[in-house]
Amino acid sequence: MPLTPTGDLVDRTARGVGAFNVALLEQLEAILAGAERAALPVIVQISENAAAYRGALGPLAAAAHAAIADARVPVALHLDHATSTDLVKEAVRRGFTSVMYDGSLLPWDENVSRTREITRWCHDHGVWVEAELGAVGGKGGPEDGVGVGVMESAHTPGVRTDPAEAARFVADTGVDALAVAVGTAHRMTRRTAAIDLALVAELQAAVPVPLVLHGSSGVDDGTLVAAVGAGMRKINISTHLNGVFTAEVRDRLAARPETVDPRRYLGPGRDAMAGEVERLLRLLAEGAEVGST
Template sequence: MPLVSTAELVTEARAAARAVAAFNVITVEHAEAIAAGAEAAGAGAVLQVSENAVKFHGGDLAPIAAATAAVARASTARLSLHLDHVEDVALLHAAHAHGFGSVMFDASKRGYGENVKATAEAVRWGHERGMWVEAELGRVGGKAGEPPLDAHTPGVRTDPAEAAAYVGDTGVDALAVAVGSSHAMTERTAALDHALISRLSGAVPVPLVLHGSSGVPDRELRRAVAAGMTKINVGTALNTAFTGAVRAFLQAHPQAVDPRRYLAPAREAMARTVAGFLRTVSG
């Protein structure tokens, strides 16, 4: 099936008061698992490649982008291609040429004024090329190399009034907000601020995005969607499933050397995880 746009998936989900899940791609097996999980759940999904994943592949966007796009086009599910957590402007500028219809430009580590300036320029550049642009306000935290953040620290969670001004000043198409989740959580114990989600949803005219959703229990995700979250980002949960399946296989078969033997169950485990998240947020 031809690639669909993230904008189309998000717009449809928002109109139906549900959400679309976006899953991080690191290897080809991740992309294949996302496609299989989406097919099993009968739902569309976003395949997103992060700047960190590009660095893992030697800094060259082309190979992982081509592989991910090929997997998506071979699938019967409606899938889009998204470039996630981009801080490098050169990588942002490579996105369109490699088939990405959307990008999350991340200037959240900068001061508010610099965030607005850099994001507005990224939005201008993206919109000139028909790209959908997401940004972040507040600090979700938890990514590799970052100090741990307390979600209750003043200035960490997203302020609704500031969010409204930010969206107006930058022209972003979607806004990732800090409401109690954190990147890289391996246990699903996060408690979200649902009242804040509702206030943010009422304050800004664009869809809200929840980063760090791997650590959020299903019941919390359903409440978040009901309160106004439209795009739900999932990464670590796939890696947890992948690594658990590989570890279990190698413990049972310590002499195995053919990676296909342990990558197959790893891919299957990720596909089940994808289907589970999709049924939770898009049902």
């Protein structure tokens, strides 16, 4: 199936869609297999960090295009957490359907100007843009490990996105989606994050584009459903799926330490991750149904 435009999958009014990161071919296969089992659309994400790990964006992008071409469900291809303008433009040239430009650590004016410039360029090339809104230093306070006067990421512990600032940022930049801070953090290995659902609803009412939840690996099932019901539309999950994959690999190697053929442990890791992708996509679809009742 041809790539589906990201904007066709991320619906502000009705649906939550899973956006899952890949760094390995087996993870790409797992995401597509899980989506096909669930018979639900999915967004495949390649991050700036994943491109750096592989040494270039091209090989993983080419693999994604080849695998997605055979998928039986709608799939979008997204560049995640790009801080490099050159990488954004390369992703567009390589046929990505959306990009996330991350200027969240920049001062407000610089984040707005750079995001606006990149958004205009991407729109000229028919590509959907996600951004992340940073917070002015001092909001988190020293107790959160953030010094006064220092820019915080939107996912620094304790930071929350102000609805009025979010609406102004979207108006000033023209982005198509906004990642917001509502209680999650990246790289969480335990699902203990507490999401401010009332704030999610306020942001959904104030911001005229879909909201994106980063750091969703730290969110338990019930809260994910509630977050989609409150207004979150694109749900980014990476660390949790890495954990599922790695746990299965670890178990296989522990059971058979003499194994040397990587297919004997990477294959089961891929299968375990595919099962969790299927489960999560069904869960997010359930959240969308809750939000529409």
